[in-house]
Structure formats: C-alpha cells, structure tokens
Amino acid sequence: MSTTPHPPRHEPEPGAPRDLVGVGIGPFNLSLAALAHPIPGLDTVFYEQRPRFDWHPGLLIDGTRLQVPFLADLVTLADPTSPWTFLNYLKTRDRLFPFYFAERFHIQRAEYDAYCRWVSENLPRLRFRHRVDAVRWNPGRNLFEVDHTRLGPDGEARATGRTHTRAVVLGIGTEPHVPDPLRPLVDAPDVPALHAADYLTHRDTLLAAGHVTVVGSGQSGAEVLLDLLRHRPPGRERLHWIGRTPAFAPMEYSKLGLEHFTPDYTRYFHALPEPVRDRLLAAQWQLHKGIGADTLAAVHDELYRRTLHGGWPDAHLVPGVRVRTAGRNGGRIELHLEHVQQGTRSRLTTDAVVLATGYRQRPLDRILADLDPHLRRDSRGRPRIDARHRLVLDPAISATGCAVHVQNAETHTHGVGAPDLGLAAWRSASILNTLTGREVYRLPGRTAFTTFGLDQLHPHPHPCPQTPPARHPRELTPLADGT
Known part of the structure; x- marks a missing residue:
C-alpha cells in the first residue's frame, strides 16, 4: 500500500457553494481537513492568513515534549488507517525503525510541528495567506457567506473573494x-x-x-x-x-484522572448547568x-x-x-x-x-459580527454551543441544516478537553458525521472506565460490543433516605 496520500477525486464546479469552509489552519482544523479529505463528494476549503503552518514556534525548545502520546495525532483516534497518521509520516521519512527503538510514547514538540507541516504541505484544499474577514448569513440562498482576502508575501491585500457554504468551522486558536x-x-x-x-x-x-x-x-x-x-x-x-x-x-496525570479528556466526560460536562460548569473549570486547573x-x-x-x-x-x-x-x-x-x-x-x-x-481563546466577535443578531448567548454573554460543537443560532437558520461549528472555543460548554490534542480527531470526526448526516467515522460509545453522573449508570449488554448501542436518557429513581 502506498504511503503517499492520494489527491481528491472530486473537484467542485466554479462558483458552486461549498459543503464546509474552515477558518484557521491550526492542529484542530488541520485534523478536520485530513479526515474530510477521503470523503467522496465532500467539497471543503480551509483559509489561514499565515504563510504556512506554524505551531508555537517560540516554544519549540530543544528537548521539550508533548504532554499527550503520539497517538494524539491529527487522525489516529478516529481513523488509524488514515494516510495522515504520525506513523505514516515516519514511514515516508524512513524513520519507523529509529522511532521503534527510541521507545518514545511522547514525542518532541518540534517533531509534532514537523509532522503537522508535512500534512499541511501535502493536503489539498488548504489556502494559506488567506484572511477571513467576515461570516454572514444569506437568507435568500440559505447559505453562509465567507468574505476573505488573499494576501501577498508582504502581507498586503492582493484580492478579495466570497465563498458560499453550508457549514463553517471556526478553528482560529488562541493568542x-x-x-x-x-x-x-x-x-x-x-x-x-x-x-x-x-x-x-x-x-x-x-x-x-x-x-x-x-x-x-x-x-x-x-x-x-x-x-x-x-x-x-x-x-x-x-x-x-x-x-x-x-x-x-x-x-494531574493519573490514568483515571486522564479520563477527564475523554468523549464520555465531555458529554457529561456539557449536560451540566452553566453555573456548575463554571465552578468546575476554576477548580480543575491542575488537569491542564x-x-x-x-x-x-x-x-x-x-x-x-x-x-x-x-x-x-x-x-x-x-x-x-x-x-x-x-x-x-x-x-x-x-x-x-x-x-x-x-x-x-x-x-x-x-x-x-x-x-x-x-x-486565551481568540474572540470570535470580529469574524462573527454579522451573525451577532442570530447568536444565542448564555448568562455571561458567551456563545451557546450545543453538544455537536455548533453555535446555537436562530431556529430559522438551524432548520436549514446549515451550521457554524467551533474548535477550541468551547471550554465553557465542553470542559477541559476542548483545547486538548487528544480529542482533536474525535471532535473532527463528530463534526463530519454531523455535517454528512451519516456515520462516516464510527466513534466509540464508551471511552472511560469512570462513570460520570448517575444518569450514565447503564451497563453495556456486552463486554465489548461491536456496534455500541444507542444511549437513551432514563429517568432517575431517587435514592432512599434522601441521599
């Protein structure tokens, strides 16, 4: 089997609306682009104003390592057979055996940066030196409009454009x-x-x-x-x-402590009341x-x-x-x-x-200024984000099936795992499953030994089910003696 990723077979018609526009090309949207690449007929484009992929270049100190295992690459935890895995990157460099003998579960930051750059340089549909200026809703076409500017090597504006799309994924990162x-x-x-x-x-x-x-x-x-x-x-x-x-x-790096960075805990955290989530985040600083x-x-x-x-x-x-x-x-x-x-x-x-x-998370207000009248916010003025990583918009917009997803901007709704590289592939796969309306990537029904919350006390019918059963909410029975 070839280790070189193949180019996409599908090319969009000029001027046709896109299925997905990604704003920003950091690790999270790069993960999304890599997992979207093999999906037949899915038309995507990703914009980034920087000239190339760079991941915290000022902190790539010699010898510093990621705090997550190498399996937390862009795709493995959703699709270990993907050509965009870290192991395939090593194979294209003839470095599998040295890595094998190095016995390193945690790789150097500089190596992770080089791996991501390899993906970004070989993956199609990535547009560097493109700044996104605005995202707005076009009610006449029932599509989002994304205004962008192509930048020259000197950073000066060279041309402007507008792309229509059914979905926008914001991955503008932190500052x-x-x-x-x-x-x-x-x-x-x-x-x-x-x-x-x-x-x-x-x-x-x-x-x-x-x-x-x-x-x-x-x-x-x-x-x-x-x-x-x-x-x-x-x-x-x-x-x-x-x-x-x-x-x-x-x-906190105990095995059970790390289960706070699982989809199970993410779902549990999202279902908590807003004041409880805010108190938890403040108390969990040692997790991240x-x-x-x-x-x-x-x-x-x-x-x-x-x-x-x-x-x-x-x-x-x-x-x-x-x-x-x-x-x-x-x-x-x-x-x-x-x-x-x-x-x-x-x-x-x-x-x-x-x-x-x-x-800190980069504020979404500049890009989303034109969508502000359609945004639903919580008691502290933050955008509400649903369980599928979508901004909660007017029902008239959401009823069309169009959506704005966010990556690493949902700590207040999804918990400490939002900025964690270990959840990148799972979140990207979840977004793509939602966008396509089908299970393009089969995701596990259970990811932690810990049971978070009494409403999750429903044992699986089989020790290791091949297809996880659907989870249905079940009414809690009050415990005796008021406990």
Whole structure:
C-alpha cells in the first residue's frame, strides 16, 4: 500500500457553494481537513492568513515534549488507517525503525510541528495567506457567506473573494495572554519584556541579561526557566521564577484522572448547568495548567547539580505570588509583588521578564459580527454551543441544516478537553458525521472506565460490543433516605 496520500477525486464546479469552509489552519482544523479529505463528494476549503503552518514556534525548545502520546495525532483516534497518521509520516521519512527503538510514547514538540507541516504541505484544499474577514448569513440562498482576502508575501491585500457554504468551522486558536498589571511592560518597546510565545526569538537577549524573571507557574514557565538555567553558568544564574499558584504543582496525570479528556466526560460536562460548569473549570486547573512531572524533576536535577561543590544556585522559585503592578525603574524593570497567603508585599528589580502567563481563546466577535443578531448567548454573554460543537443560532437558520461549528472555543460548554490534542480527531470526526448526516467515522460509545453522573449508570449488554448501542436518557429513581 502506498504511503503517499492520494489527491481528491472530486473537484467542485466554479462558483458552486461549498459543503464546509474552515477558518484557521491550526492542529484542530488541520485534523478536520485530513479526515474530510477521503470523503467522496465532500467539497471543503480551509483559509489561514499565515504563510504556512506554524505551531508555537517560540516554544519549540530543544528537548521539550508533548504532554499527550503520539497517538494524539491529527487522525489516529478516529481513523488509524488514515494516510495522515504520525506513523505514516515516519514511514515516508524512513524513520519507523529509529522511532521503534527510541521507545518514545511522547514525542518532541518540534517533531509534532514537523509532522503537522508535512500534512499541511501535502493536503489539498488548504489556502494559506488567506484572511477571513467576515461570516454572514444569506437568507435568500440559505447559505453562509465567507468574505476573505488573499494576501501577498508582504502581507498586503492582493484580492478579495466570497465563498458560499453550508457549514463553517471556526478553528482560529488562541493568542498570548498578558494580565493587566503586566501590560505596561509589553506595551513599552524599549523594555525587555516578552511573552513566552516569543521566547526562542529573543533567547540570546535574555541570556545576555543580568537578571531574568519568569512569571507564570505552568508548563511554559517551567520549560523557559529550565532552558535559561541550563544556559547560564553556575553561581551566576540570577533567575527568579514566580507564579500565583500556591505551589509549582504537577499536572494531574493519573490514568483515571486522564479520563477527564475523554468523549464520555465531555458529554457529561456539557449536560451540566452553566453555573456548575463554571465552578468546575476554576477548580480543575491542575488537569491542564499543571507542570509535567518530568519537567519538574529536570528543574530539580539541574538545581541539585549546582550544589555538588557547595553553595546554592542564584535561582529563586517563589510560588503564591501575584504581580500587583509593573513598570520601569531607570533602565530596569520593577515588579510590585504580593504574597497571596502571607498578605505581604515586596519589590523585585530585574533586567528582563518572560511572561509565561498562558493563552486565551481568540474572540470570535470580529469574524462573527454579522451573525451577532442570530447568536444565542448564555448568562455571561458567551456563545451557546450545543453538544455537536455548533453555535446555537436562530431556529430559522438551524432548520436549514446549515451550521457554524467551533474548535477550541468551547471550554465553557465542553470542559477541559476542548483545547486538548487528544480529542482533536474525535471532535473532527463528530463534526463530519454531523455535517454528512451519516456515520462516516464510527466513534466509540464508551471511552472511560469512570462513570460520570448517575444518569450514565447503564451497563453495556456486552463486554465489548461491536456496534455500541444507542444511549437513551432514563429517568432517575431517587435514592432512599434522601441521599
């Protein structure tokens, strides 16, 4: 069997409406494009304003690994026979045997980025250097209109176009988040303060700085701290690592804990009342904002190695601290700190700051401005999203069968698994099944040993059913004694 993916057999008629338009080409919409590729007669196109696929290029630090197994590629968990699997990528590079002997379940980030770029360079219907400007509803044609602009190599607009489609899938990803107290630093062009997303671009400048402070106690903060530590001489580390969490805490990575990143938990979470979902998300930070145990161990090993000849490294790890304000003090940066538990305050003067303060979902408002009158929102003004990852629109629109799906913009409705790479293929397959109205990809009826909620206490009739039985809601019987 050939390992080279075949081009699609179906080509649309010029000007004909599309079945699906994808907005953004990150891992999630790339997964959707890969799984849509072999479906006969399905007409798709994906737009991305960047010139090529790039996945967090500023954080592809040597040796950093994905926090999910390589099976969480673009397609495997929905279709392991797809030509777009990570294993097939290795085969096209004659690297299967080296990978086999490496015995690595978690691959390097740079390798994942290279794999995704291979898919993006070989998959048809991807349009880079195309910016989507608006999505609107055309009631006369019962179709969505997608306005887009083709960009030149210089980023200047070259041509505009409009595509009509039955479905839109928004996968515009996230953007670096800078908390308000730290905003004055990044807004000042002459201050050496940057988000971790740009770390590698400015690493030489940071290594040359006298004292560096890393703000943020998640995985990115730990990786940046570790890389700086490894490149600064013993006794002259001059590093601070501060974060708001009460500890530099490991990510929850127990087998049953990981079942929060299954379709079973996603369905359970979506069915919860909105206030319960919001409380849960705030309490589950360690499921997705903690630090990998291997990274924590590597930080400790590096610090310990520097004590072998006596003395302690000039590196200070201080959790439970928030930055109240930040500004310049002469040619340096001054951070005004508050210890959350002690209630004490202090100042820290430093030469450079790396903000490992995470990412936020890009707002959908700009692209969806013309659809705003048709959107249904929750009590906090966020778009309502149904169980099939569709924005809840006016019944007049949804009755036509047209829909706007979202990828990684539904954490508030679908839980901590929304940004997780391990659910990418499952969500993409779910969207395609919904779009085509048939089971193009057979998805499992059960994915977790944990039973989330009493309404799921319905055992399967067979230990391993070949075709999962349909799930029907069943009325709960109150337990005795009011429990």
